[in-house]
Amino acid sequence: MGRSPAPAFRPGKLIFRVTGQVSVIDYIIRRVLLNILVLWMVATLVFAALRVLPGNYAVAQFAGANLGGVTPEAIANAEKELGLDKPVTTQYRDFMWNTIRLDLGDSFRTKRSVWSELRDAFPYSAELAFLIVLVGFGVAVPVGILSAVNQDKWPDYVLRGIAIGALAAPVFWTASIAVSIVLAFDLFKIDVIGQPHLWDDPIGALKWYLIPMFAGGLASTANTMRVLRSQMLEVLRDDYIRTARAKGLNERSVVMRHALRNALLPVLTVMGLTVATIVGSQIVLEQMFNIPGIGRLLFTSIFLRDYPLTQGLVLLTTFVIVSTNLAVDVLYGYLDPRVRLA
Amino acid sequence: MERNNYWTRRIQRRRMLQGAGVGAVGAAALGLVGCGDDDDSSPTSTATTAAATTAAATGTGTAAATKTGTAAAAGKKGGIYVSQSANVYESVDPQRTVASPVLQVLARVQSKLLRFSNPNTGDMAGDLAEKWENPDASTIVLTIRQGVKWHGAGPGAKNPAAAGGRAFTTEDVKYNIERQKAGLLASGEKGSFGRNAYWKNVDTVTISGNTVTMKLAKPDATFIGGLANEFNLMVQKELIEAVEPKATEISADKVIGTGPNILTEWVPGKSISAVRNPDYYNKERPYLDGNRWIQTFEDPTAYRIAFEQKQVDSFTDPDPGQTTKFWEANKDKTRIKYAGVANTVAIYLPRAQAPWKDDRLIQAINLAADRRQLIQQLHSGLGKVSGPVTWLQDAWAIPQTDLEKVPGYKVQRDQDLKDAKALWDAAGGADIGEITWVVPDTWASRAAWSSTPEIIAEMFNKAFGTTQFKARTKNYTEIIPSWFSKNFDPFFGWIPNVEIPDARAEMVGAFTTGSTSNIWDVSEATEIDAKLTKSLTLTNKNEALKLVREVQDFVLSKGQFGRVIMYNYIAPTLYWHYVNPTGPSAEEGWNLISSSLDALDLFIDTDDPTYKGRATPTITGL
Numbered sequence: 001m002g003r004s005p006a007p008a009f010r011p012g013k014l015i016f017r018v019t020g021q022v023s024v025i026d027y028i029i030r031r032v033l034l035n036i037l038v039l040w041m042v043a044t045l046v047f048a049a050l051r052v053l054p055g056n057y058a059v060a061q062f063a064g065a066n067l068g069g070v071t072p073e074a075i076a077n078a079e080k081e082l083g084l085d086k087p088v089t090t091q092y093r094d095f096m097w098n099t100i101r102l103d104l105g106d107s108f109r110t111k112r113s114v115w116s117e118l119r120d121a122f123p124y125s126a127e128l129a130f131l132i133v134l135v136g137f138g139v140a141v142p143v144g145i146l147s148a149v150n151q152d153k154w155p156d157y158v159l160r161g162i163a164i165g166a167l168a169a170p171v172f173w174t175a176s177i178a179v180s181i182v183l184a185f186d187l188f189k190i191d192v193i194g195q196p197h198l199w200d201d202p203i204g205a206l207k208w209y210l211i212p213m214f215a216g217g218l219a220s221t222a223n224t225m226r227v228l229r230s231q232m233l234e235v236l237r238d239d240y241i242r243t244a245r246a247k248g249l250n251e252r253s254v255v256m257r258h259a260l261r262n263a264l265l266p267v268l269t270v271m272g273l274t275v276a277t278i279v280g281s282q283i284v285l286e287q288m289f290n291i292p293g294i295g296r297l298l299f300t301s302i303f304l305r306d307y308p309l310t311q312g313l314v315l316l317t318t319f320v321i322v323s324t325n326l327a328v329d330v331l332y333g334y335l336d337p338r339v340r341l342a
Numbered sequence: 343m344e345r346n347n348y349w350t351r352r353i354q355r356r357r358m359l360q361g362a363g364v365g366a367v368g369a370a371a372l373g374l375v376g377c378g379d380d381d382d383s384s385p386t387s388t389a390t391t392a393a394a395t396t397a398a399a400t401g402t403g404t405a406a407a408t409k410t411g412t413a414a415a416a417g418k419k420g421g422i423y424v425s426q427s428a429n430v431y432e433s434v435d436p437q438r439t440v441a442s443p444v445l446q447v448l449a450r451v452q453s454k455l456l457r458f459s460n461p462n463t464g465d466m467a468g469d470l471a472e473k474w475e476n477p478d479a480s481t482i483v484l485t486i487r488q489g490v491k492w493h494g495a496g497p498g499a500k501n502p503a504a505a506g507g508r509a510f511t512t513e514d515v516k517y518n519i520e521r522q523k524a525g526l527l528a529s530g531e532k533g534s535f536g537r538n539a540y541w542k543n544v545d546t547v548t549i550s551g552n553t554v555t556m557k558l559a560k561p562d563a564t565f566i567g568g569l570a571n572e573f574n575l576m577v578q579k580e581l582i583e584a585v586e587p588k589a590t591e592i593s594a595d596k597v598i599g600t601g602p603n604i605l606t607e608w609v610p611g612k613s614i615s616a617v618r619n620p621d622y623y624n625k626e627r628p629y630l631d632g633n634r635w636i637q638t639f640e641d642p643t644a645y646r647i648a649f650e651q652k653q654v655d656s657f658t659d660p661d662p663g664q665t666t667k668f669w670e671a672n673k674d675k676t677r678i679k680y681a682g683v684a685n686t687v688a689i690y691l692p693r694a695q696a697p698w699k700d701d702r703l704i705q706a707i708n709l710a711a712d713r714r715q716l717i718q719q720l721h722s723g724l725g726k727v728s729g730p731v732t733w734l735q736d737a738w739a740i741p742q743t744d745l746e747k748v749p750g751y752k753v754q755r756d757q758d759l760k761d762a763k764a765l766w767d768a769a770g771g772a773d774i775g776e777i778t779w780v781v782p783d784t785w786a787s788r789a790a791w792s793s794t795p796e797i798i799a800e801m802f803n804k805a806f807g808t809t810q811f812k813a814r815t816k817n818y819t820e821i822i823p824s825w826f827s828k829n830f831d832p833f834f835g836w837i838p839n840v841e842i843p844d845a846r847a848e849m850v851g852a853f854t855t856g857s858t859s860n861i862w863d864v865s866e867a868t869e870i871d872a873k874l875t876k877s878l879t880l881t882n883k884n885e886a887l888k889l890v891r892e893v894q895d896f897v898l899s900k901g902q903f904g905r906v907i908m909y910n911y912i913a914p915t916l917y918w919h920y921v922n923p924t925g926p927s928a929e930e931g932w933n934l935i936s937s938s939l940d941a942l943d944l945f946i947d948t949d950d951p952t953y954k955g956r957a958t959p960t961i962t963g964l
Binding site for chain 2: 054055056058059060061072073074075077078081099109110111175176179185189190191192193287288289293296299300304
């Protein structure tokens with residue numbers, strides 16, 4: 001087997017002095033500062049949006065209850081206890097000051113700190129997100145390759161058709177169909193109450209996560225597969241691939257060792273952007289499967305106007321998204337030093 | 343049994359409606375529904391009402407005098423019942439809560455002085471009081487049950503502030519009355535005691551041996567029934583005063599009771615557990631070894647999965663049509679229970695302000711309001727029209743057959759609509775300009791009801807041949823204060839709940855001159871004030887009922903003065919067949935909150951074939 005003919009770029013020390021004038025460290029610092037600005041803007045927006053929404057927790061907690069006891073006095077007492085009687089400017093000042101000190105406050109509903117709520121919910125969301133990415137990547141890569149190497153043949157048409165279908169189908173629809181099939185044929189138990197973690201009960205957890213991970217994974221698969229296919233088609237026409245073939249490398253080595261490696265770089269960017277999509281689909285999937293993660297918590301907190309919890313969850317989600325994008329960009333530069341970061 | 347059941351018949355007719363077209367066929371079918379209501383006075387219903395009337399007439403009762411629901415006849419001990427919990431519990435103090443979800447938990451661990459053995463009719467049974475007398479409308483004598491103890495085990499009893507295992511005494515009764523009457527916390531601060539107005543009527547409380555005598559400041563024959571209100575749970579002085587400052591921080595170690603269960607875990611939104619109280623005074627109850635409430639299902643898919651795979655024992659879809667559909671497909675494996683929902687649906691008109699001071703406009707709205715159309719459109723046909731006293735309050739309401747003859751409630755609506763239009767035009771309704779209905783956003787946020795504002799506006803535009811009616815949503819934060827200031831917009835939605843079967847106090851509050859709740863400025867000295875005030879003094883229910891009926895007829899003749907009661911809908915709940923819920927029969931349910939009865943009488947039949955495949959639930963023990 002010959003040496004890889006892939007030219008120019010190879011991960012390495014070049015990362016710290018790229019082609020332009022700005023070092024990666026400078027770049028990261030600038031991006032971090034920009035991310036702080038984004039976080040501040042998001043915090044302000046979510047603070048304002050929650051207060052613009054009609055009602056507050058003092059009323060929401062009585063919803064569907066006995067309105068006979070819900071007097072203006074009872075609402076006023078509840079508002080005072082929650083600090084909602086203070087002027088909005090005071091509430092905003094307190095919120096920003098506490099956030100800077102990483103104090104996200106206590107949930108109105110449970111009276112526990114928002115950090116405690118996040119600590120309980122985050123592992124569930126992380127598990128599901130990991131599984132969704134695993135499915136997404138695990139399915140997209142082979143399907144994308146297969147589609148590219150069979151360009152304009154029936155496997156390509158079929159796989160592209162499926163991908164477009166998966167892209168068009170909302171996750172709740174895919175999940176509902178899967179649930180109906182599982183219940184109709186009594187295939188396995190979906191433990192929506194036990195809520196096991198992967199590390200406690202891997203089999204039980206996988207059964208529980210099986211439908212949401214595939215429903216969420218398929219949606220992200222479609223996008224990734226399409227990008228990978230087009231990249232593969234482009235790379236497969238490059239000179240160095242022709243050289244590799246001319247040197248007598250077998251087709252498998254050409255595709256897997258040389259073409260795929262280069263075609264995966266744009267896919268990484270797509271995967272980074274997919275995080276936001278996954279967070280969105282998780283809100284739906286966690287509702288549907290009673291997964292006590294960030295998405296479910298966010299839905300409940302918005303519904304109940306639990307301001308501290310909603311604010312904390314939105315900030316955390318924003319942090320994850322901007323950090324992931326930053327990480328992807330940095331990783332991209334690491335994998336391809338030709339990329340000008342600044 | 344199912345064929346003769348009122349609720350089942352209603353659904354079958356609704357299904358027929360679905361199969362038929364709308365319009366003329368719909369009107370004919372609605373007529374059939376009306377005929378069905380003829381059968382409301384089924385043998386069971388008549389018997390219970392008569393029993394209640396007789397018991398109340400004597401003004402006394404004992405625990406042995408009444409029996410609880412049918413579940414009592416064939417109950418089996420054992421098993422853990424798993425159901426969905428509420429999302430929010432705002433306090434561990436039942437006397438400072440206004441929300442019924444708290445009672446879902448606390449009514450299983452705490453007790454009242456009396457309870458309704460039949461919440462539909464008001465039939466009562468003893469609880470902490472084993473005997474009660476109501477010699478006149480101002481005196482109540484309670485004989486307190488001996489040998490009752492506060493829980494001696496569990497997180498609450500282990501709380502250092504609690505007096506676990508202590509005997510329940512007459513001093514506990516006096517403390518609970520005086521705490522709520524004063525409306526003060528141990529710190530001396532004012533507390534939000536939801537039933538403060540009710541208890542304020544107690545003038546003196548005296549103890550003699552094991553009897554407690556209450557003298558009321560004003561005669562109130564309904565007061566005795568209020569003791570059985572689900573909100574009137576007894577708390578222990580030692581523990582409640584210690585946890586008062588942090589009563590909104592929910593946990594099991596802040597709760598102690600004398601009830602059939604001991605609370606072992608209370609984590610809102612996650613898990614709640616209660617196990618059998620081994621020292622409960624009634625050794626025959628509860629049937630269940632324990633209750634477990636799991637976190638709220640935000641989505642019906644998860645709830646359905648949990649029910650179908652027997653992870654929970656009951657199920658209610660947000661769309662009642664889905665629940666009944668599921669039951670119809672699984673009749674041999676499941677039971678369905680229908681219960682009236684105490685959140686009465688009504689229209690409120692601001693009669694204290696122009697242009698609504700003109701009673702012709704109010705009468706026009708009352709006549710034009712199509713109650714049955716809304717029941718069909720919004721509740722899959724599951725509901726019954728209500729007059730000034732809701733049909734939930736079986737013993738006090740105008741029977742449905744009589745109500746259907748009243749303008750505004752007729753099944754054939756042609757004449758009502760004609761009269762409504764004439765009144766509207768005569769009062770210059772068309773010249774009023776835009777009229778905006780307000781619908782609570784909590785109502786309109788439900789998927790099945792999201793089009794309610796448009797439906798309401800269209801209903802009146804169509805009835806009056808106009809386009810002046812619009813609608814919007816608002817939050818109760820804005821709505822409730824506007825009620826009290828009497829300058830509210832025309833409103834459609836839920837109004838304050840019905841809590842007890844006796845309707846007199848509610849009628850007095852709504853319609854007597856000067857009452858705080860009389861936001862319509864009703865002032866009718868002869869036809870209302872005198873009759874309702876007198877009814878409060880009568881311990882003979884039949885005599886009181888006659889007066890209340892007269893007032894209802896008068897109120898209806900005036901378009902209900904702007905307090906236009908529309909209907910109460912019905913919520914179906916599905917159970918696996920191994921669960922035996924409480925109620926007059928397996929299919930019928932209680933109309934008013936009945937958590938304390940469920941705590942005693944609901945049981946699980948482990949020999950039922952459907953029990954197979956149900957995993958044993960885990961529960962936090964003592």
